[in-house]
Each structure stands twice: as C-alpha cells, then as structure tokens.
Amino acid sequence: MSHQAIGVEMPKPVLLVEDLTVSFDGFKAVNNLTMYIDPNEVRVVIGPNGAGKTTVLDLICGKTRATSGKIQFKGKELMGMSEHAIVHAGVGRKFQTPSIYENLTVFENLEMSFPRGRSVFGALFFKRTPDVIDRVKAIAAEIFLTDMLDQTADLLSHGQKQWLEIGMLLMQDPELVMLDEPVAGMSVSEREKTALLIRKICEGRSVLVIEHDMEFVKTIADKVTVLHQGQILAEGKMEDVQSNPKVIEVYLGH
Incomplete structure (x- = not known):
C-alpha cells in the first residue's frame, strides 16, 4: 500500500473494529465497540x-458471529469469513488453556504448526527441510525453550506450555x-x-492481549482499553486509565 505524502500520514490501523455489537438472547455482550490497533502496537484489554x-x-x-458492525484486518473485512480463513489471513489466537500436543516433543509441536504441515495432505508429505528446522530453532530461542526441544511437552512447566x-x-x-x-x-x-x-513479538506485528494482572499490563502495554x-x-x-475516576469506580465497585 502506497502512502501519499500529504504532511505526515498516520499509519493505517492493522485492525479496525467499528460499531461492533453482539447480542445473546437480547443481552448485548459487546455493545457498539469501536477500536483501532496500529502496526507494532501492544494493546491490552482489561475490565471486570x-x-x-x-x-x-x-x-x-x-x-462468534457479530450482530452488527465491522471488523477489518489490513483493510480486509473479516466478518463472514471462516475461522480457518481468518487464521490464513494472518490473525493468530491463543486461548486461556494451552492446546498443545502433550505426547509430542517441543520440536514436533512447533514443526506441526509450520504452515506447510497444517493440511492433512501437507502433514502426510511433510519433509523436515532446513527451512523448517531453522524456523523451529529460531522460535524455540524466542520462547526460551532451546534446551527443551527434545522433551515431550507434558514435562514442561505451566509457563513453558504457555510459551510453547x-x-x-x-x-x-x-x-x-491475540x-x-x-x-x-x-x-x-x-x-x-x-x-x-x-515486547519482542510486537517488532513487526501487532499484539492484542486480555489480562487481569495490572503489574504485567504496565510492563507490556502501549495502550490500554x-x-x-x-x-x-x-x-x-x-497511567491515564488508572487515574480515570470512572475506571476506579468500576474496579473498586467490584
């Protein structure tokens, strides 16, 4: 995408969420939410x-399907796309409980996630080529598991499983x-x-985190919602959010 030089142009948001609403049996779980996440930003969402x-x-x-609103990732509308297609578009999500293969090694867990190994066909004919090995080793170093590559995942601590x-x-x-x-x-x-x-992951990508631990939020967040x-x-x-009277009232009121 070319940015025309008209003064200083703001970077286009990676994720654009506008007027997002979802109702479950008349209860609005998300109500008219608008949020923009920039390239290389760590956004943390907090709340009771x-x-x-x-x-x-x-x-x-x-x-979950929204009732109304729009969700655009790099200018592409995600609403109506399948979960698989959204992953393919470049959106990755980690849930609260780790879903790793406990009986496989750390290496195999990482290898399984290499895009070529994702389909059944890909997995059948998956070759452990140098690019796969290099990528696994590079990621293992990032997630502090270089020394654990040959361990089965069930032997990892809770924190190490999260990193994996x-x-x-x-x-x-x-x-x-996410x-x-x-x-x-x-x-x-x-x-x-x-x-x-x-903080390292966000060099070259955006990160959206849900968190309760305020000390942790302080150390990672560029912006808090x-x-x-x-x-x-x-x-x-x-610091602005923490001193906001409405926020204090909601948190102390719970």
Whole structure:
C-alpha cells in the first residue's frame, strides 16, 4: 500500500473494529465497540469479569458471529469469513488453556504448526527441510525453550506450555497475535520473561492481549482499553486509565 505524502500520514490501523455489537438472547455482550490497533502496537484489554473481553477475541477470530458492525484486518473485512480463513489471513489466537500436543516433543509441536504441515495432505508429505528446522530453532530461542526441544511437552512447566503455544502461533508468522490471559498461573520469573517475549513479538506485528494482572499490563502495554458491560469505558496510556475516576469506580465497585 502506497502512502501519499500529504504532511505526515498516520499509519493505517492493522485492525479496525467499528460499531461492533453482539447480542445473546437480547443481552448485548459487546455493545457498539469501536477500536483501532496500529502496526507494532501492544494493546491490552482489561475490565471486570463479564465485561465482554473474551467475546471481543471470539468475534475477531470468527468463533462468534457479530450482530452488527465491522471488523477489518489490513483493510480486509473479516466478518463472514471462516475461522480457518481468518487464521490464513494472518490473525493468530491463543486461548486461556494451552492446546498443545502433550505426547509430542517441543520440536514436533512447533514443526506441526509450520504452515506447510497444517493440511492433512501437507502433514502426510511433510519433509523436515532446513527451512523448517531453522524456523523451529529460531522460535524455540524466542520462547526460551532451546534446551527443551527434545522433551515431550507434558514435562514442561505451566509457563513453558504457555510459551510453547505462543511459539506455535509464531511459527505461522501472523501479523496480529491475540493472547487471552497469557500469564495466568505463572511464577514471577515466568511473568517477567513473558513480558520480554511480548515486547519482542510486537517488532513487526501487532499484539492484542486480555489480562487481569495490572503489574504485567504496565510492563507490556502501549495502550490500554477498559471494557465495562460490553462498552469502552476508557482508553489510553496505562497511567491515564488508572487515574480515570470512572475506571476506579468500576474496579473498586467490584
């Protein structure tokens, strides 16, 4: 896409969400939500339980169908696309519980996620070519599992399993990575490493994170969106959001 030089042009958002609404039996879980995520941005969505945070990820990745509104990724409308097509377009998502293959090694888990190995046909004729091996090793280094490549995944700690699943996403090289509570249940040192990992992931791609741990949010977020009852209550830098009276009221009121 060519950017015409008219003064300083703002980068086009990677993800554009406008007037997004989804109703379940008349209850609006997400209500008229508008949000723009920029290239290389780490956006963290926070809010009390039931605010609609996970539903927003479900809508973006096609797991749930919106009632109205639009979701565009790099200018392409995602609404109406299948989950598989959305992944193919460059949107990767990690759920709260890791879905890894416990009986396979770390290497095999990563290898399985290489785009060529995704289809049944691809998996049958999948060759462990140098480009696959290089990619696995590069991702393993990023997710702190270089020394664990030959271990079966069931031997990993909870935090390492979370990293492995993030690595499986990165193998597909998505341009938008969505993580649902990535540090839940992690030790302090694992949280610190995960913060480093997320800051590194956003070099060259955008990251959308749902999180409860405020200290963790502070270390990773470029921008924070506060959801309450399916609507945006506040948005901006963490320090501005934290001192916002409406946000304080919602959090202290719960």
